[in-house]
Amino acid sequence: MTSSSWYFEQNSDNGCSITVELARTREDSFSSFGTSAKPQRARVICRDSLGTTHTVYVAQAVAKRLVLQLKKGLVLNTAAEASLHIETLEKRMIAERIEQAINARDYARKELSDLLLKRGFTCDYVTCAVNHACDVGLINDNRYAALYIRTKLACGWGQTKIAFELKKRGIVLQEVEGWPDAFITGDELYERAYAAALKKAHGSGDIYAKVVRFLASRGYNAQLCYRVARAIKEDTEQN
DSSP states (O other): OOTTEEEEEEEOTTSOEEEEEEESSGGGOOOTTOSSOOOOEEEEEEEOTTSOEEEEEEEHHHHHHHHHHHHTTOOOOSHHHHHHHHHHHHHHHHHHHHHHHHHHSOOOHHHHHHHHHHTTOOHHHHHHHHHHHHHTTSOOHHHHHHHHHHHHHHTTOOHHHHHHHHHHTTOOGGGSTTTTTTTOOHHHHHHHHHHHHHTTSOSSSOHHHHHHHHHHHTTOOHHHHHHHHHHHHHHHHHO
16 A cells, blocks of 8 residues: 555455555556556455455546445455456446447547546456447447548548548548548549638748648648649639
8 A cells, every 4th residue: 555545444244354545646556567657547455254365456436436335335245256346346337438428429449448448447348348339339430430531521631631530549441331432522522622722822922832731731642732732823823
């Protein structure tokens, strides 16, 4: 136990004791994986009259829920029973977090997994719960990607930037069902790029270079950047 942790201890008449240690900071987090930086986790030590000791590492939220249950009268008779209860509690809380998340907005599989892992939930339990959510249709990467692509195209993003952001969420743009024909044609992409870049075609300086830099930052491919920049430069000079 460290001075930077908070702890709760329950000693039952049956000889079973449960100690819950919560880290106050991420640096002081307890981890079963060593001392490298990990999501903030708590340590629960269960001892029984038989001399059995089980130590488990859980998300801070799970530990806090366990403390509330113990304070309300929960009695666990053995270390094995305590470990099973904690495992069941964590799995239930992961399911709750998934429901809360997808009720707020849609998520990609990797995005939701990463969110839960950052909160300190156990990797194996997270993987199982997220896989189940995918199996029953609560999470669908194609559905998520389709909405994401349409939203970002409407904001003037190009293919490269969209692909980069989707990759961070575990989705390959070229593998999205219907891409690109179901989302945009070559002419529509050109028109979107032209309309977005036209706002940059004013003031002093090299209009061609400004447009190319702007469109490249939005993720448009080089060929389209040059094509749009030439067209805007010609139209500006004619006017």
